[in-house]
Amino acid sequence: MSILPQLIINSIIAGATYTLITLGFNLAYGTTKFLNAVHGSLAAVAGYIVFFLGRSFGLSIVPSAALGIFGASVLGVVIWRLVFRPLRHRGASPAVLFLSSLGVFTMIQAVLAILFTSQFQQLGNVGSPRYEFFGAVITKPQVIIILAGIFIFATLFILLNKTMFGKAVKAIADDEEVARIIGIQTDSVTTLVFAISSGIAGLAGILIGIDIGIQPTMGLWVFLEGAISAIVGGIGNIYGGVLGSFLLGFAENFGIWKISGAWKPAIAFGILIVFLTLRPKGIVRN
Amino acid sequence: MNIIEAKNLTKHFDGVLAIDRLSFSVANGTITGIIGPNGSGKTTLTNILSGMIPKDNGMIIIDGVALERLKSYDARRYGIARTFQNVRVFEQMSVLDNLLVVVTERNVWGALFERHGEYHRARVLEVLERIGLRDKQTALARTLSYGQRKLLEIGRALLTDARVYLFDEPFAGLFPEMAKLIVTIIHELKADGKTVILIEHNMELIRELCDTVIVMDSGRLLAEGAPKNVLKKREVLEAYLGE
Ligand SMILES: Nc1ncnc2c1ncn2[C@@H]1O[C@H](COP(=O)(O)OP(=O)(O)O)[C@@H](O)[C@H]1O
Numbered sequence: 001m002s003i004l005p006q007l008i009i010n011s012i013i014a015g016a017t018y019t020l021i022t023l024g025f026n027l028a029y030g031t032t033k034f035l036n037a038v039h040g041s042l043a044a045v046a047g048y049i050v051f052f053l054g055r056s057f058g059l060s061i062v063p064s065a066a067l068g069i070f071g072a073s074v075l076g077v078v079i080w081r082l083v084f085r086p087l088r089h090r091g092a093s094p095a096v097l098f099l100s101s102l103g104v105f106t107m108i109q110a111v112l113a114i115l116f117t118s119q120f121q122q123l124g125n126v127g128s129p130r131y132e133f134f135g136a137v138i139t140k141p142q143v144i145i146i147l148a149g150i151f152i153f154a155t156l157f158i159l160l161n162k163t164m165f166g167k168a169v170k171a172i173a174d175d176e177e178v179a180r181i182i183g184i185q186t187d188s189v190t191t192l193v194f195a196i197s198s199g200i201a202g203l204a205g206i207l208i209g210i211d212i213g214i215q216p217t218m219g220l221w222v223f224l225e226g227a228i229s230a231i232v233g234g235i236g237n238i239y240g241g242v243l244g245s246f247l248l249g250f251a252e253n254f255g256i257w258k259i260s261g262a263w264k265p266a267i268a269f270g271i272l273i274v275f276l277t278l279r280p281k282g283i284v285r286n
Numbered sequence: 287m288n289i290i291e292a293k294n295l296t297k298h299f300d301g302v303l304a305i306d307r308l309s310f311s312v313a314n315g316t317i318t319g320i321i322g323p324n325g326s327g328k329t330t331l332t333n334i335l336s337g338m339i340p341k342d343n344g345m346i347i348i349d350g351v352a353l354e355r356l357k358s359y360d361a362r363r364y365g366i367a368r369t370f371q372n373v374r375v376f377e378q379m380s381v382l383d384n385l386l387v388v389v390t391e392r393n394v395w396g397a398l399f400e401r402h403g404e405y406h407r408a409r410v411l412e413v414l415e416r417i418g419l420r421d422k423q424t425a426l427a428r429t430l431s432y433g434q435r436k437l438l439e440i441g442r443a444l445l446t447d448a449r450v451y452l453f454d455e456p457f458a459g460l461f462p463e464m465a466k467l468i469v470t471i472i473h474e475l476k477a478d479g480k481t482v483i484l485i486e487h488n489m490e491l492i493r494e495l496c497d498t499v500i501v502m503d504s505g506r507l508l509a510e511g512a513p514k515n516v517l518k519k520r521e522v523l524e525a526y527l528g529e
Pocket residue numbers: 299302303304322323324325326327328329330331
Protein backbone atom coordinates (compact mmCIF):
# COMPACT_ATOMS: atom_id res chain seq x y z
CA MET A 1 0.00 0.00 0.00
CA SER A 2 1.24 3.44 -0.91
CA ILE A 3 2.26 5.78 1.85
CA LEU A 4 1.28 8.78 -0.27
CA PRO A 5 -2.30 9.24 1.00
CA GLN A 6 -1.06 9.19 4.59
CA LEU A 7 1.62 11.75 3.81
CA ILE A 8 -0.98 14.00 2.24
CA ILE A 9 -3.35 13.62 5.20
CA ASN A 10 -0.51 14.30 7.65
CA SER A 11 0.49 17.37 5.68
CA ILE A 12 -3.07 18.68 5.74
CA ILE A 13 -3.33 18.08 9.48
CA ALA A 14 -0.04 19.88 10.06
CA GLY A 15 -1.14 22.69 7.73
CA ALA A 16 -4.41 23.09 9.63
CA THR A 17 -2.58 23.10 12.98
CA TYR A 18 -0.16 25.79 11.78
CA THR A 19 -3.07 27.71 10.29
CA LEU A 20 -4.72 27.86 13.70
CA ILE A 21 -1.52 29.14 15.28
CA THR A 22 -0.74 31.58 12.50
CA LEU A 23 -4.20 33.12 12.17
CA GLY A 24 -4.10 34.53 15.69
CA PHE A 25 -0.42 35.34 15.38
CA ASN A 26 -0.89 37.35 12.17
CA LEU A 27 -3.97 39.12 13.49
CA ALA A 28 -1.96 40.48 16.42
CA TYR A 29 1.17 41.09 14.34
CA GLY A 30 -0.80 43.01 11.74
CA THR A 31 -2.09 45.44 14.33
CA THR A 32 0.97 45.76 16.58
CA LYS A 33 3.91 44.89 14.28
CA PHE A 34 6.07 42.82 16.60
CA LEU A 35 6.84 39.10 16.90
CA ASN A 36 5.11 37.99 20.06
CA ALA A 37 6.58 34.80 21.52
CA VAL A 38 3.90 34.83 24.22
CA HIS A 39 1.51 33.61 21.52
CA GLY A 40 3.16 30.21 21.92
CA SER A 41 2.98 30.34 25.73
CA LEU A 42 -0.76 30.94 25.59
CA ALA A 43 -1.24 27.72 23.65
CA ALA A 44 0.58 25.87 26.42
CA VAL A 45 -1.35 27.70 29.16
CA ALA A 46 -4.70 26.76 27.62
CA GLY A 47 -3.55 23.16 27.30
CA TYR A 48 -2.62 23.06 30.98
CA ILE A 49 -5.88 24.69 32.04
CA VAL A 50 -7.72 21.84 30.32
CA PHE A 51 -5.34 19.31 31.86
CA PHE A 52 -5.80 20.81 35.35
CA LEU A 53 -9.59 21.04 35.15
CA GLY A 54 -9.83 17.45 33.94
CA ARG A 55 -7.46 16.04 36.55
CA SER A 56 -8.62 18.05 39.58
CA PHE A 57 -12.32 18.49 38.92
CA GLY A 58 -13.06 15.77 36.42
CA LEU A 59 -14.42 18.40 34.04
CA SER A 60 -15.11 17.01 30.58
CA ILE A 61 -13.28 18.25 27.52
CA VAL A 62 -15.82 20.67 26.04
CA PRO A 63 -16.41 22.91 29.09
CA SER A 64 -12.75 22.75 30.11
CA ALA A 65 -11.68 23.68 26.57
CA ALA A 66 -14.04 26.67 26.70
CA LEU A 67 -12.45 27.74 29.98
CA GLY A 68 -8.96 27.11 28.57
CA ILE A 69 -9.66 29.36 25.58
CA PHE A 70 -11.12 32.01 27.85
CA GLY A 71 -8.13 31.78 30.19
CA ALA A 72 -5.65 32.19 27.32
CA SER A 73 -7.62 35.15 26.03
CA VAL A 74 -7.66 36.90 29.41
CA LEU A 75 -3.97 36.20 30.04
CA GLY A 76 -3.10 37.49 26.57
CA VAL A 77 -4.94 40.74 27.26
CA VAL A 78 -3.39 41.12 30.73
CA ILE A 79 0.13 40.68 29.33
CA TRP A 80 -0.63 43.11 26.51
CA ARG A 81 -1.81 45.76 28.95
CA LEU A 82 0.85 45.21 31.60
CA VAL A 83 3.90 44.65 29.42
CA PHE A 84 3.65 45.42 25.72
CA ARG A 85 1.31 48.38 25.70
CA PRO A 86 3.30 50.40 28.26
CA LEU A 87 6.51 49.57 26.37
CA ARG A 88 4.99 50.72 23.10
CA HIS A 89 3.78 53.94 24.67
CA ARG A 90 7.38 54.62 25.58
CA GLY A 91 8.38 54.09 21.97
CA ALA A 92 9.90 50.60 22.29
CA SER A 93 11.10 49.19 18.95
CA PRO A 94 9.79 45.87 17.58
CA ALA A 95 13.11 44.27 18.59
CA VAL A 96 12.69 45.38 22.20
CA LEU A 97 9.10 44.14 22.21
CA PHE A 98 10.19 40.79 20.81
CA LEU A 99 12.88 40.42 23.48
CA SER A 100 10.48 41.32 26.25
CA SER A 101 8.02 38.78 24.86
CA LEU A 102 10.78 36.17 25.15
CA GLY A 103 11.15 37.20 28.79
CA VAL A 104 7.47 36.70 29.51
CA PHE A 105 7.58 33.47 27.50
CA THR A 106 10.39 32.09 29.68
CA MET A 107 8.53 33.05 32.85
CA ILE A 108 5.33 31.32 31.78
CA GLN A 109 7.22 28.21 30.74
CA ALA A 110 8.96 28.08 34.14
CA VAL A 111 5.69 28.52 36.01
CA LEU A 112 4.06 25.74 34.00
CA ALA A 113 7.00 23.43 34.72
CA ILE A 114 6.83 24.21 38.46
CA LEU A 115 3.07 23.66 38.65
CA PHE A 116 2.78 20.62 36.40
CA THR A 117 6.34 19.21 36.07
CA SER A 118 8.04 18.90 32.69
CA GLN A 119 6.36 15.62 31.96
CA PHE A 120 4.52 15.03 28.73
CA GLN A 121 0.73 14.89 29.19
CA GLN A 122 -2.06 13.79 26.90
CA LEU A 123 -5.36 15.65 26.94
CA GLY A 124 -8.70 13.84 26.58
CA ASN A 125 -9.15 10.13 26.09
CA VAL A 126 -6.41 8.64 23.98
CA GLY A 127 -8.38 5.79 22.50
CA SER A 128 -10.23 8.13 20.17
CA PRO A 129 -11.92 6.80 17.04
CA ARG A 130 -9.99 6.64 13.79
CA TYR A 131 -11.29 6.98 10.30
CA GLU A 132 -9.79 5.52 7.21
CA PHE A 133 -9.98 6.57 3.62
CA PHE A 134 -7.81 5.88 0.59
CA GLY A 135 -5.71 3.82 2.92
CA ALA A 136 -4.87 6.78 5.15
CA VAL A 137 -5.76 7.01 8.82
CA ILE A 138 -7.04 10.13 10.52
CA THR A 139 -8.13 10.40 14.14
CA LYS A 140 -11.13 12.29 15.45
CA PRO A 141 -9.01 15.02 17.09
CA GLN A 142 -7.28 15.53 13.76
CA VAL A 143 -10.62 15.93 12.01
CA ILE A 144 -11.53 18.51 14.63
CA ILE A 145 -8.26 20.38 13.98
CA ILE A 146 -9.09 20.64 10.29
CA LEU A 147 -12.67 21.75 10.99
CA ALA A 148 -11.47 24.26 13.60
CA GLY A 149 -8.97 25.67 11.10
CA ILE A 150 -11.73 26.18 8.55
CA PHE A 151 -14.11 27.61 11.15
CA ILE A 152 -11.62 30.11 12.60
CA PHE A 153 -10.52 31.17 9.14
CA ALA A 154 -14.11 31.79 8.05
CA THR A 155 -14.92 33.65 11.26
CA LEU A 156 -11.90 35.92 10.98
CA PHE A 157 -12.66 36.51 7.32
CA ILE A 158 -16.17 37.71 8.17
CA LEU A 159 -14.96 39.72 11.16
CA LEU A 160 -12.28 41.52 9.14
CA ASN A 161 -14.24 42.07 5.95
CA LYS A 162 -17.83 42.49 6.96
CA THR A 163 -17.86 44.33 10.27
CA MET A 164 -16.97 47.84 11.35
CA PHE A 165 -14.52 46.32 13.80
CA GLY A 166 -12.67 44.75 10.89
CA LYS A 167 -12.31 48.07 9.11
CA ALA A 168 -10.94 49.62 12.29
CA VAL A 169 -8.41 46.78 12.61
CA LYS A 170 -7.27 47.27 9.01
CA ALA A 171 -6.93 51.01 9.50
CA ILE A 172 -4.79 50.49 12.60
CA ALA A 173 -2.68 47.92 10.78
CA ASP A 174 -2.14 50.45 8.00
CA ASP A 175 -1.41 53.58 10.04
CA GLU A 176 -2.14 53.52 13.75
CA GLU A 177 -1.38 57.18 14.34
CA VAL A 178 -3.76 58.37 11.64
CA ALA A 179 -6.40 55.90 12.86
CA ARG A 180 -6.20 57.52 16.29
CA ILE A 181 -6.51 61.03 14.88
CA ILE A 182 -9.66 60.24 12.96
CA GLY A 183 -11.25 58.97 16.16
CA ILE A 184 -10.84 55.19 16.04
CA GLN A 185 -10.52 53.85 19.57
CA THR A 186 -7.21 52.22 18.77
CA ASP A 187 -6.63 51.14 22.34
CA SER A 188 -9.88 49.23 22.72
CA VAL A 189 -9.62 47.75 19.25
CA THR A 190 -6.08 46.50 19.89
CA THR A 191 -7.11 45.05 23.24
CA LEU A 192 -9.92 43.17 21.56
CA VAL A 193 -7.51 41.98 18.87
CA PHE A 194 -5.33 40.50 21.60
CA ALA A 195 -8.33 38.87 23.26
CA ILE A 196 -9.27 37.21 19.97
CA SER A 197 -5.78 36.20 18.87
CA SER A 198 -4.91 34.84 22.33
CA GLY A 199 -8.14 32.85 22.43
CA ILE A 200 -7.27 31.31 19.06
CA ALA A 201 -3.79 30.46 20.37
CA GLY A 202 -5.49 28.74 23.31
CA LEU A 203 -7.73 26.73 21.01
CA ALA A 204 -4.68 25.67 18.98
CA GLY A 205 -2.86 24.59 22.15
CA ILE A 206 -5.78 22.51 23.36
CA LEU A 207 -6.23 20.77 20.00
CA ILE A 208 -2.51 20.03 19.79
CA GLY A 209 -2.76 18.68 23.36
CA ILE A 210 -5.51 16.29 22.36
CA ASP A 211 -3.81 15.22 19.15
CA ILE A 212 -0.19 15.01 20.30
CA GLY A 213 0.04 16.07 23.97
CA ILE A 214 1.32 18.99 26.01
CA GLN A 215 4.57 19.93 27.65
CA PRO A 216 5.66 23.23 29.24
CA THR A 217 8.18 23.66 26.42
CA MET A 218 5.59 23.28 23.66
CA GLY A 219 5.19 27.07 23.50
CA LEU A 220 8.51 27.47 21.70
CA TRP A 221 7.54 25.02 18.99
CA VAL A 222 4.11 26.64 18.62
CA PHE A 223 5.64 30.10 18.39
CA LEU A 224 8.27 29.05 15.86
CA GLU A 225 5.90 27.14 13.59
CA GLY A 226 3.45 30.04 13.77
CA ALA A 227 6.10 32.67 13.12
CA ILE A 228 7.70 30.72 10.27
CA SER A 229 4.33 30.10 8.59
CA ALA A 230 3.52 33.79 8.97
CA ILE A 231 6.86 35.01 7.60
CA VAL A 232 6.80 32.56 4.70
CA GLY A 233 3.22 33.55 3.87
CA GLY A 234 3.81 37.29 4.19
CA ILE A 235 3.80 38.47 7.77
CA GLY A 236 0.71 40.24 9.06
CA ASN A 237 -1.42 38.90 6.22
CA ILE A 238 -3.86 36.28 7.46
CA TYR A 239 -4.41 34.78 3.99
CA GLY A 240 -0.70 34.55 3.35
CA GLY A 241 -0.38 32.85 6.72
CA VAL A 242 -2.71 30.08 5.63
CA LEU A 243 -0.63 29.49 2.49
CA GLY A 244 2.56 29.53 4.57
CA SER A 245 1.06 27.03 7.01
CA PHE A 246 0.20 24.52 4.33
CA LEU A 247 3.50 25.00 2.52
CA LEU A 248 5.26 24.26 5.80
CA GLY A 249 2.96 21.33 6.59
CA PHE A 250 3.56 19.68 3.22
CA ALA A 251 7.29 20.43 3.15
CA GLU A 252 7.85 18.97 6.61
CA ASN A 253 5.85 15.83 6.05
CA PHE A 254 7.11 15.08 2.57
CA GLY A 255 10.61 16.09 3.65
CA ILE A 256 10.73 13.33 6.25
CA TRP A 257 9.38 10.71 3.85
CA LYS A 258 12.77 9.03 3.61
CA ILE A 259 14.50 10.46 6.66
CA SER A 260 13.91 10.68 10.39
CA GLY A 261 11.11 12.87 11.78
CA ALA A 262 13.76 14.59 13.87
CA TRP A 263 14.57 16.62 10.77
CA LYS A 264 11.25 18.47 10.80
CA PRO A 265 12.56 21.58 12.57
CA ALA A 266 15.53 21.67 10.21
CA ILE A 267 13.14 21.61 7.26
CA ALA A 268 11.05 24.41 8.79
CA PHE A 269 14.11 26.58 9.32
CA GLY A 270 15.45 25.68 5.90
CA ILE A 271 12.28 27.00 4.32
CA LEU A 272 12.47 30.11 6.47
CA ILE A 273 16.02 30.80 5.34
CA VAL A 274 15.16 30.18 1.68
CA PHE A 275 12.31 32.67 1.92
CA LEU A 276 14.25 35.26 3.88
CA THR A 277 16.93 35.15 1.20
CA LEU A 278 14.87 34.86 -1.97
CA ARG A 279 11.50 36.32 -1.08
CA PRO A 280 11.76 38.12 2.27
CA LYS A 281 8.26 39.57 2.10
CA GLY A 282 6.70 36.13 1.76
CA ILE A 283 4.26 34.53 -0.65
CA VAL A 284 1.70 37.33 -0.37
CA ARG A 285 3.70 40.53 -0.46
CA ASN A 286 2.17 43.51 1.28
CA MET B 287 -14.28 84.43 19.49
CA ASN B 288 -11.02 82.50 18.95
CA ILE B 289 -11.23 78.79 18.36
CA ILE B 290 -7.48 78.31 18.66
CA GLU B 291 -4.95 80.33 20.58
CA ALA B 292 -1.29 79.55 20.96
CA LYS B 293 0.89 81.32 23.47
CA ASN B 294 4.66 81.13 23.51
CA LEU B 295 4.61 77.75 21.82
CA THR B 296 8.05 76.15 21.66
CA LYS B 297 9.27 72.91 20.18
CA HIS B 298 12.75 71.68 19.43
CA PHE B 299 14.17 68.53 17.90
CA ASP B 300 17.63 67.79 19.23
CA GLY B 301 19.50 70.92 18.18
CA VAL B 302 16.80 72.39 15.92
CA LEU B 303 14.36 74.92 17.30
CA ALA B 304 11.37 74.15 15.07
CA ILE B 305 8.88 76.39 16.88
CA ASP B 306 10.22 79.38 18.75
CA ARG B 307 7.95 81.22 21.24
CA LEU B 308 5.11 81.33 18.74
CA SER B 309 1.91 83.15 19.68
CA PHE B 310 -1.11 83.61 17.43
CA SER B 311 -4.84 83.21 17.41
CA VAL B 312 -7.36 81.89 14.92
CA ALA B 313 -10.87 83.32 14.91
CA ASN B 314 -13.75 80.88 14.71
CA GLY B 315 -15.24 80.47 11.23
CA THR B 316 -12.34 81.99 9.35
CA ILE B 317 -9.75 80.74 6.90
CA THR B 318 -6.23 81.32 8.13
CA GLY B 319 -3.26 80.83 5.87
CA ILE B 320 0.16 79.84 7.17
CA ILE B 321 3.07 80.65 4.92
CA GLY B 322 6.81 80.56 5.36
CA PRO B 323 9.90 79.05 3.75
CA ASN B 324 10.56 75.31 3.92
CA GLY B 325 11.71 74.30 7.37
CA SER B 326 10.07 77.26 9.07
CA GLY B 327 7.98 75.00 11.31
CA LYS B 328 4.56 74.95 9.62
CA THR B 329 4.17 71.18 9.62
CA THR B 330 5.51 70.93 13.16
CA LEU B 331 2.85 73.40 14.24
CA THR B 332 0.18 71.24 12.58
CA ASN B 333 1.57 68.19 14.34
CA ILE B 334 1.32 69.90 17.70
CA LEU B 335 -2.18 71.24 17.08
CA SER B 336 -3.42 67.77 16.09
CA GLY B 337 -1.86 66.16 19.16
CA MET B 338 0.64 64.07 17.22
CA ILE B 339 3.70 65.44 18.95
CA PRO B 340 3.95 67.16 22.34
CA LYS B 341 5.00 70.78 22.65
CA ASP B 342 7.98 71.66 24.84
CA ASN B 343 6.53 74.82 26.28
CA GLY B 344 3.74 77.31 25.91
CA MET B 345 0.00 77.02 25.91
CA ILE B 346 -2.67 75.84 23.51
CA ILE B 347 -6.20 77.06 24.08
CA ILE B 348 -8.94 75.38 22.09
CA ASP B 349 -12.34 77.01 22.21
CA GLY B 350 -11.48 78.63 25.53
CA VAL B 351 -10.07 75.47 27.13
CA ALA B 352 -6.37 75.55 27.96
CA LEU B 353 -4.79 72.16 27.24
CA GLU B 354 -1.73 71.05 29.10
CA ARG B 355 -1.16 68.10 26.81
CA LEU B 356 -2.97 67.40 23.58
CA LYS B 357 -2.85 63.74 22.52
CA SER B 358 -3.65 62.31 19.14
CA TYR B 359 -6.89 60.74 20.33
CA ASP B 360 -7.96 64.18 21.55
CA ALA B 361 -8.05 65.50 17.98
CA ARG B 362 -11.43 64.07 17.13
CA ARG B 363 -12.80 64.85 20.58
CA TYR B 364 -11.92 68.54 20.24
CA GLY B 365 -13.09 68.64 16.65
CA ILE B 366 -9.72 68.94 14.93
CA ALA B 367 -9.18 67.26 11.57
CA ARG B 368 -6.05 67.33 9.47
CA THR B 369 -4.41 66.22 6.27
CA PHE B 370 -0.73 65.46 5.77
CA GLN B 371 1.85 67.11 3.57
CA ASN B 372 3.03 63.60 2.64
CA VAL B 373 -0.40 62.04 2.08
CA ARG B 374 -1.39 59.37 4.60
CA VAL B 375 -4.41 57.37 3.47
CA PHE B 376 -5.04 53.75 4.48
CA GLU B 377 -3.20 52.25 1.52
CA GLN B 378 -4.48 48.68 1.82
CA MET B 379 -8.13 49.66 2.10
CA SER B 380 -10.62 50.59 -0.59
CA VAL B 381 -11.62 54.20 -1.12
CA LEU B 382 -15.03 53.42 0.35
CA ASP B 383 -13.55 51.74 3.44
CA ASN B 384 -11.10 54.61 3.95
CA LEU B 385 -14.15 56.77 4.48
CA LEU B 386 -16.49 54.28 6.14
CA VAL B 387 -13.94 53.63 8.85
CA VAL B 388 -14.28 57.24 9.96
CA VAL B 389 -17.98 56.82 10.66
CA THR B 390 -17.38 53.53 12.44
CA GLU B 391 -19.35 53.31 15.62
CA ARG B 392 -17.14 54.29 18.55
CA ASN B 393 -18.30 51.43 20.72
CA VAL B 394 -15.90 48.57 20.04
CA TRP B 395 -18.16 45.74 21.18
CA GLY B 396 -20.94 47.07 19.01
CA ALA B 397 -18.56 47.38 16.07
CA LEU B 398 -17.69 43.72 16.40
CA PHE B 399 -21.11 42.68 15.20
CA GLU B 400 -22.33 45.76 13.41
CA ARG B 401 -22.10 46.57 9.74
CA HIS B 402 -22.34 49.96 8.15
CA GLY B 403 -25.94 51.05 7.83
CA GLU B 404 -27.65 53.08 5.13
CA TYR B 405 -27.10 56.25 7.12
CA HIS B 406 -23.32 55.76 7.13
CA ARG B 407 -23.25 54.91 3.45
CA ALA B 408 -25.32 57.95 2.53
CA ARG B 409 -22.91 60.23 4.37
CA VAL B 410 -19.92 58.63 2.70
CA LEU B 411 -21.49 58.81 -0.76
CA GLU B 412 -22.14 62.49 -0.30
CA VAL B 413 -18.48 63.08 0.57
CA LEU B 414 -17.33 60.89 -2.34
CA GLU B 415 -19.33 63.18 -4.59
CA ARG B 416 -17.69 66.27 -3.13
CA ILE B 417 -14.17 64.93 -3.61
CA GLY B 418 -14.97 63.59 -7.08
CA LEU B 419 -14.10 59.96 -6.31
CA ARG B 420 -17.55 58.43 -6.64
CA ASP B 421 -16.52 56.07 -9.42
CA LYS B 422 -13.37 54.99 -7.56
CA GLN B 423 -15.18 53.54 -4.54
CA THR B 424 -13.91 50.00 -4.85
CA ALA B 425 -10.35 50.88 -5.86
CA LEU B 426 -7.63 50.28 -3.29
CA ALA B 427 -6.29 53.58 -2.02
CA ARG B 428 -2.76 52.68 -3.06
CA THR B 429 -3.84 52.47 -6.70
CA LEU B 430 -5.04 56.09 -6.73
CA SER B 431 -3.07 58.94 -8.23
CA TYR B 432 -1.30 61.36 -5.93
CA GLY B 433 -4.02 63.96 -6.34
CA GLN B 434 -6.81 61.47 -5.77
CA ARG B 435 -5.15 60.36 -2.56
CA LYS B 436 -4.98 63.95 -1.39
CA LEU B 437 -8.67 64.33 -2.09
CA LEU B 438 -9.42 61.09 -0.28
CA GLU B 439 -7.55 62.41 2.72
CA ILE B 440 -9.64 65.57 2.62
CA GLY B 441 -12.79 63.47 2.37
CA ARG B 442 -11.72 61.58 5.46
CA ALA B 443 -11.24 64.85 7.32
CA LEU B 444 -14.67 66.06 6.22
CA LEU B 445 -16.33 62.96 7.66
CA THR B 446 -14.93 63.57 11.14
CA ASP B 447 -17.28 66.53 11.24
CA ALA B 448 -14.61 68.64 12.88
CA ARG B 449 -14.73 72.32 13.75
CA VAL B 450 -11.15 73.03 12.69
CA TYR B 451 -9.52 71.69 9.51
CA LEU B 452 -5.74 71.77 9.23
CA PHE B 453 -4.70 71.35 5.59
CA ASP B 454 -0.95 70.94 5.12
CA GLU B 455 -0.15 72.00 1.54
CA PRO B 456 -3.27 70.42 0.01
CA PHE B 457 -2.69 72.00 -3.41
CA ALA B 458 0.95 71.01 -3.86
CA GLY B 459 1.41 68.90 -6.98
CA LEU B 460 -2.24 68.92 -8.02
CA PHE B 461 -3.73 69.48 -11.46
CA PRO B 462 -5.94 72.60 -11.69
CA GLU B 463 -9.12 70.51 -11.85
CA MET B 464 -8.45 68.91 -8.49
CA ALA B 465 -7.22 72.14 -6.96
CA LYS B 466 -10.57 73.66 -7.93
CA LEU B 467 -12.43 70.93 -6.06
CA ILE B 468 -10.42 71.71 -2.96
CA VAL B 469 -11.03 75.44 -3.29
CA THR B 470 -14.74 74.71 -3.44
CA ILE B 471 -14.55 72.48 -0.38
CA ILE B 472 -12.73 75.16 1.58
CA HIS B 473 -15.36 77.72 0.61
CA GLU B 474 -18.10 75.31 1.67
CA LEU B 475 -16.43 74.69 5.01
CA LYS B 476 -16.36 78.41 5.67
CA ALA B 477 -20.00 78.77 4.66
CA ASP B 478 -20.73 76.03 7.18
CA GLY B 479 -19.12 78.09 9.93
CA LYS B 480 -16.04 75.85 10.14
CA THR B 481 -12.50 77.06 10.70
CA VAL B 482 -9.77 76.27 8.18
CA ILE B 483 -6.03 76.55 8.66
CA LEU B 484 -4.28 76.30 5.32
CA ILE B 485 -0.58 75.87 4.76
CA GLU B 486 0.18 76.98 1.23
CA HIS B 487 2.97 78.42 -0.89
CA ASN B 488 0.83 79.80 -3.71
CA MET B 489 0.20 83.46 -2.86
CA GLU B 490 -2.65 83.76 -5.36
CA LEU B 491 -4.55 81.07 -3.46
CA ILE B 492 -3.71 82.65 -0.11
CA ARG B 493 -5.09 85.99 -1.34
CA GLU B 494 -8.17 84.38 -2.79
CA LEU B 495 -9.05 82.19 0.17
CA CYS B 496 -7.71 83.54 3.43
CA ASP B 497 -9.12 86.05 5.88
CA THR B 498 -5.88 86.13 7.81
CA VAL B 499 -2.37 85.00 7.05
CA ILE B 500 0.35 84.02 9.48
CA VAL B 501 3.93 84.21 8.26
CA MET B 502 6.48 81.96 9.92
CA ASP B 503 10.24 82.07 9.66
CA SER B 504 12.63 79.81 11.60
CA GLY B 505 9.81 78.83 13.95
CA ARG B 506 8.92 82.40 14.79
CA LEU B 507 5.96 84.58 13.91
CA LEU B 508 7.17 87.04 11.31
CA ALA B 509 3.88 88.76 10.50
CA GLU B 510 0.16 88.30 10.94
CA GLY B 511 -2.83 90.05 9.40
CA ALA B 512 -5.01 90.36 6.29
CA PRO B 513 -3.26 88.94 3.19
CA LYS B 514 -3.36 92.24 1.29
CA ASN B 515 -1.42 93.92 4.08
CA VAL B 516 0.92 91.12 5.05
CA LEU B 517 1.98 89.95 1.61
CA LYS B 518 3.45 93.29 0.63
CA LYS B 519 5.64 93.63 3.72
CA ARG B 520 9.31 93.76 2.94
CA GLU B 521 10.40 91.21 5.59
CA VAL B 522 7.86 88.71 4.25
CA LEU B 523 9.15 89.03 0.73
CA GLU B 524 12.71 88.75 1.97
CA ALA B 525 11.98 85.61 3.97
CA TYR B 526 10.74 83.96 0.79
CA LEU B 527 13.36 85.33 -1.54
CA GLY B 528 16.14 84.50 0.88
CA GLU B 529 15.14 80.85 0.71
N1 LIG C 1 10.39 64.67 13.64
C1 LIG C 1 11.40 65.54 13.48
N2 LIG C 1 12.64 65.24 13.94
C2 LIG C 1 13.67 66.10 13.79
N3 LIG C 1 13.54 67.31 13.21
C3 LIG C 1 12.35 67.68 12.73
C4 LIG C 1 11.22 66.82 12.83
N4 LIG C 1 10.14 67.44 12.29
C5 LIG C 1 10.59 68.63 11.86
N5 LIG C 1 11.91 68.79 12.12
C6 LIG C 1 12.70 69.98 11.83
O1 LIG C 1 11.99 71.09 12.27
C7 LIG C 1 12.10 72.16 11.33
C8 LIG C 1 10.72 72.58 10.87
O2 LIG C 1 10.23 71.59 9.97
P1 LIG C 1 8.76 71.61 9.41
O3 LIG C 1 7.81 71.87 10.51
O4 LIG C 1 8.55 70.36 8.63
O5 LIG C 1 8.80 72.85 8.44
P2 LIG C 1 7.83 73.27 7.26
O6 LIG C 1 6.60 72.43 7.32
O7 LIG C 1 7.56 74.71 7.50
O8 LIG C 1 8.58 73.07 5.99
C9 LIG C 1 13.01 71.67 10.24
O9 LIG C 1 14.33 72.11 10.51
C10 LIG C 1 12.92 70.18 10.34
O10 LIG C 1 14.11 69.57 9.89
